[in-house]
Amino acid sequence: MKISAKQYATALFELTQDQSEAEIKKIIARLIQFLSEKQALKKLPEIIRYFEKIWQDNGTILTAEITSARELDPSILQIIKTHLQKTTNKKEIEVTTQINQNILGGVIIKYHDKILDASLKTNLHRFKNKLSE
């Protein structure tokens, strides 16, 4: 049976969970050997790509992108972080911030393929639609 890059990546992820560094080195060496036996070394870049994705989905770190109209107060940032921790069950939240004055006020939070749009612009837009109904 042919093993797909995704399956390799999943296996690698499961094996390396909660292992020491030395152990991980061994596992990787064995994986490379296995791949060469199976003549599947050319799949390596694809495996790495999938692995990164699986790491993101299942790992403990969440990277989020926050867009705001003005520089955010650290305390507000902390509120957002705790909110994200609660909703996504991730231990750590990594945040990159962006300033975009077009959104007028509020924040837009993006992570994975989710978006939380709490910007003033969108809300004003909704308000306008509601009034014109």
Place this chain on the structure above:
Amino acid sequence: MSNTKDFIVEQIKQQISDFKTSVKEETVGQVLQVSDGIAIISGLNDAMMSEILEFQTEKESVAGVVLNLEDNSVGAIILGDYTLVKEGSEVRCTKKILEVPVGEAMIGRVIDPLGQPLDGKGKISTNEFNPIEKIAPGVITRQSVFEPVQTGIKAIDSMVPIGRGQRELIIGDRQIGKTAIAVDAIINQKGQNMKCIYVAIGQKESKIATIVAKLEEHGAMEYTTIVLAGASKPASLSYIAPYAGCAIAEYFLAKGEDVLIIYDDLSKHANSYRELSLLLRRAPGREAYPGDVFYLHSRLLERACKLSKEFGGGSITALPIIETQAGDVSAYIPTNVISITDGQIYLESDMFYQGNRPAVNAGLSVSRVGSAAQTKAMKKVAGKIRLEAAQYRELAAFAQFGSDLDIETKKKLERGKRLTEIFKQEQYSPLEMVKQVLIFFSLLNGLLDNVPVEKIREFEAGLFAYTDQSGDKIMDQIRKSGALDEQIEKELIDLVNDYKENVDYLITKESKKEEE
């Protein structure tokens, strides 16, 4: 006066204070690839099958529908201007399955498959929606067909009768009057307690404009909705058009009303589905159609039904149209649709060019369930008419070879000729059932045998005019009872004979001798 002004201001204030901002988590994806109305999207992990997507573009947001759910991507068709969608465009899920607005406000309108008006008569105000895809009613809810749909076309109502809830295919080459039959059928539904929906798939907009004008002229737009996916619109709209039409029909069905829906035509529908499937890289099969092209039509036509009384008693009668290439009914799509429907009206180009219009081929046209729905009076004459037509066809082919025919055969041939004349009917002039019965009855009782063949149509028109004047009572009797008893038959014969006194072109014994 100031009172009302205050009231309005108060209302606005109320509205403003009632408005609550809400933040909803939305799923977004990115367009990986976009081509010919198809987009491949990454992300959208929780997208549903046939969910509406919103493509954010520079100008406006464009709607799309999920058609493929794959391992790492989502394939979607774009309903609208796909040139606006760019690689990397943001796509949002709406958590809504594709649906169309439905309601009474749809009647008399020309709309696109998404329910947006195309006739410039303003916004359609309705707040009910029906999903475009729906599983057809099951066995328990159904009832066999028993009420007729009067098309007003003599050849069809007599030989291939259609019942409410039936699916009758209209099949034939291009330009031989398939749409004409459908339009005549719509026109004849006036006062018959029937809503009509005409779904135009990949049709020329000029043709639709003509049809709308004709329907308006005959007052038929009062109960008709036209769903138009024009030839210039993307294939995705053509693909959903018949389902949208059916969803609108189901609104009336749920209210226990009868609906006649025409799909014009399903060959173009199959073509647009083929286009989408090939672009989505689904494997091509016979004639490059995808494997599920049968299901494409069967699930649509299965939604036509007659519901039993307990379930409202409504019905959807479907008249799908299929265009054949050079009379080839054994191509893939025609055979599929023939096998799905409860019969077909086969139009023949030879007959059409000989002037027999509508060019219904009596031999190849069948109706598998419709005869159960015919009125008694029509049933009584129609059986014999079918036989007469079949015998004439056989004899006509045979008689070409020899001139020595016995009297019996000659008689049959003469009557057959008159029958073919009767079957001829002008477009936009549907005929009510009782008049059809009258003319067929006259033929079967030999009352037309001494009317010259070339005068038959003139005679027919005259006879109807005469009945309108002096035969109203008896016609009303048939209309009410729907049956022919001996008494009525006698009166009908008298009526026709009375009229014959007034015409001067009958073949008499003397004129026959003169000819000889």
